[in-house]
Amino acid sequence: MYFFISFFLLFYSLSFIISGLYCLNYDVSFMLDWEVFSLNSSSVSMILYLDWMSFLFSGVVLMISSMVILYSNDYMNYDSNKFRFLFLVFMFVVSMMLMIFSLNMISILLGWDGLGLVSYCLVIYYQNVNSYSSGMLTVLTNRLGDVFILISIGWLFNFGSFNFLYYLDMNYDWLGFFLILIILASFTKSAQIPFSSWLPAAMAAPTPVSSLVHSSTLVTAGVYLLIRFGNMIMFSLLIDIFFILSVLTMFMAGVGAIFEFDLKKIIAFSTLSQLGLMMSILFLGNFYLSFFHLLSHAFFKSLLFMCSGLYIHSMCDSQDIRNMGGLFLDKPYTTSCFLISNFSLCGMFFMSGFYSKDLIVEFLMYNGYNISKMFIYLLSISMTVCYTVRLMNYLFMSGVNLFSMRSLSEGLSSFFSFLILVIYSIIFGSLYFWLVFKVPLFFFFPFYEKIIILFFMFLGLFLSFLTFNLNISGLFNFLGSMWYLNYLGSSFFNLIFFKSSFLYNNMINNSWGEYYVSWYISSLISTLSLKINLLVFNNLKYYLLSFFLLIIYFFY
Numbered sequence: 001m002y003f004f005i006s007f008f009l010l011f012y013s014l015s016f017i018i019s020g021l022y023c024l025n026y027d028v029s030f031m032l033d034w035e036v037f038s039l040n041s042s043s044v045s046m047i048l049y050l051d052w053m054s055f056l057f058s059g060v061v062l063m064i065s066s067m068v069i070l071y072s073n074d075y076m077n078y079d080s081n082k083f084r085f086l087f088l089v090f091m092f093v094v095s096m097m098l099m100i101f102s103l104n105m106i107s108i109l110l111g112w113d114g115l116g117l118v119s120y121c122l123v124i125y126y127q128n129v130n131s132y133s134s135g136m137l138t139v140l141t142n143r144l145g146d147v148f149i150l151i152s153i154g155w156l157f158n159f160g161s162f163n164f165l166y167y168l169d170m171n172y173d174w175l176g177f178f179l180i181l182i183i184l185a186s187f188t189k190s191a192q193i194p195f196s197s198w199l200p201a202a203m204a205a206p207t208p209v210s211s212l213v214h215s216s217t218l219v220t221a222g223v224y225l226l227i228r229f230g231n232m233i234m235f236s237l238l239i240d241i242f243f244i245l246s247v248l249t250m251f252m253a254g255v256g257a258i259f260e261f262d263l264k265k266i267i268a269f270s271t272l273s274q275l276g277l278m279m280s281i282l283f284l285g286n287f288y289l290s291f292f293h294l295l296s297h298a299f300f301k302s303l304l305f306m307c308s309g310l311y312i313h314s315m316c317d318s319q320d321i322r323n324m325g326g327l328f329l330d331k332p333y334t335t336s337c338f339l340i341s342n343f344s345l346c347g348m349f350f351m352s353g354f355y356s357k358d359l360i361v362e363f364l365m366y367n368g369y370n371i372s373k374m375f376i377y378l379l380s381i382s383m384t385v386c387y388t389v390r391l392m393n394y395l396f397m398s399g400v401n402l403f404s405m406r407s408l409s410e411g412l413s414s415f416f417s418f419l420i421l422v423i424y425s426i427i428f429g430s431l432y433f434w435l436v437f438k439v440p441l442f443f444f445f446p447f448y449e450k451i452i453i454l455f456f457m458f459l460g461l462f463l464s465f466l467t468f469n470l471n472i473s474g475l476f477n478f479l480g481s482m483w484y485l486n487y488l489g490s491s492f493f494n495l496i497f498f499k500s501s502f503l504y505n506n507m508i509n510n511s512w513g514e515y516y517v518s519w520y521i522s523s524l525i526s527t528l529s530l531k532i533n534l535l536v537f538n539n540l541k542y543y544l545l546s547f548f549l550l551i552i553y554f555f556y
Contacts, residue, residue, distance in 0.1 A: 266321070
């Protein structure tokens with residue numbers, strides 16, 4: 001079953017990529033419109049928009065999905081619910097396809113909501129307390145994005161059409177509120193500040209899920225939605241604030257990865273950093289470079305997750321990188337694939353990530369932004385090299401190397417899926433660069449500006465040697481905890497209710513309320529009963545005295 005679904009998705013992936021190149025070459029697109037019903041001149045319709053961008057993105061998603069399902073044949077082989085897992089992954093792919101080809105807010109909501117629901121089911125796949133809490137954080141944060149989409153649909157209801165294509169090149173006063181809603185919805189799905197806490201928490205899911213959902217599909221849905229809105233986003237008055245938030249997300253994720261010891265969370269922070277890179281260049285107005293990096297990032301990041309999953313399996317399911325070491329001797333093929341994906345992530349020369357990442361940074365330098373923005377941007381790039389070298393040091397060179405029974409090896413399915421993704425991680429950048437851009441895109445700078453990117457990469461290498469033995473508890477608590485976003489996104493909202501409940505408990509249950517409300521009446525009744533009991537049953541003198549007092553009262 002796994003092989004059949006994988007072959008099915010791979011066939012459609014190649015078909016979509018060829019269709020996308022055809023649409024790009026001949027500059028054609030197709031729109032399929034199905035009107036479901038109309039109400040008071042507002043038409044509710046399902047619209048599928050087929051152009052080169054949707055075809056290429058869906059082809060990449062299906063390619064990675066097919067490789068992940070093939071890899072899952074080995075990874076989930078001994079799982080008792082592996083067919084349930086396959087069904088959930090396939091439902092996720094269907095939801096993603098619906099979101100990619102939609103040009104209407106109603107149909108976008110169907111795919112958008114389907115992504116959130118299925119991702120929740122996948123995060124809680126391993127049924128334990130950690131998975132449940134992570135899944136709840138994931139689904140509630142994504143549900144917040146669904147609310148923003150719903151409000152934007154209600155806002156569009158005033159204008160007779162939910163098809164945002166009609167408004168892309170318009171500049172109405174009412175568009176500002178609509179754009180803020182769309183950008184906030186994209187921020188929740190793509191885990192930008194202040195909605196970043198759910199992405200590392202979602203690593204409780206199985207590794208094939210992380211490879212598909214949290215590298216190339218779900219988290220990039222927000223970026224893709226903003227790319228689709230295109231020029232309309234540039235009309236927003238808050239565009240600079242959103243750019244700063246995306247750059248800070250990039251920086252925060254890079255610093256968080258340096259202080260993290262969980263292998264999957266380090267790669268999740270890396271994904272968060274690259275999402276900040278895509279968002280930042282998108283808010284600068286270059287949507288095509290953002291789309292370029294979105295596609296190239298999908299290949300090497302899914303490969304990175306799949307290699308880490310095999311490492312975790314071979315380490316008796318331990319995800320702590322301090323327990324690893326010497327893995328290049330144990331798994332040379334997986335280690336080679338892991339290194340290639342890491343080099344592409346760092347922007348090593350002529351790898352897939354180099355073409356998109358270098359163009360993005362040079363575009364930023366070409367536009368001449370202020371020195372503080374440039375410095376944080378380039379420092380975030382150097383952080384990528386820093387945590388990557390630190391990770392490779394723990395996995396291949398240092399580490400305690402404690403586990404003696406590491407017998408899990410690469411199966412045939414993993415071997416083939418790694419091979420396809422390695423090829424794309426190497427050649428996809430140059431293929432896209434020469435096939436998609438009508439005119440080759442180059443930036444010419446003086447030597448000192450051209451070399452500054454390389455300088456910051458070496459700076460990251462230097463910082464990685466400084467952080468090998470860094471152990472500062474106060475600094476770790478702040479920098480390694482995503483600047484307290486985990487706390488701000490979960491228990492912070494309930495803090496007032498917790499405090500008021502605590503005060504109420506102390507006041508009513510443990511203070512004067514306990515005495516006067518709960519205990520006082522019962523103790524009073526108990527005391528009176530004892531007195532009456534003493535009066536009636538235990539003392540004849542009291543009884544005779546009361547008798548004489550009653551006689552005197554009645555006669556006088």
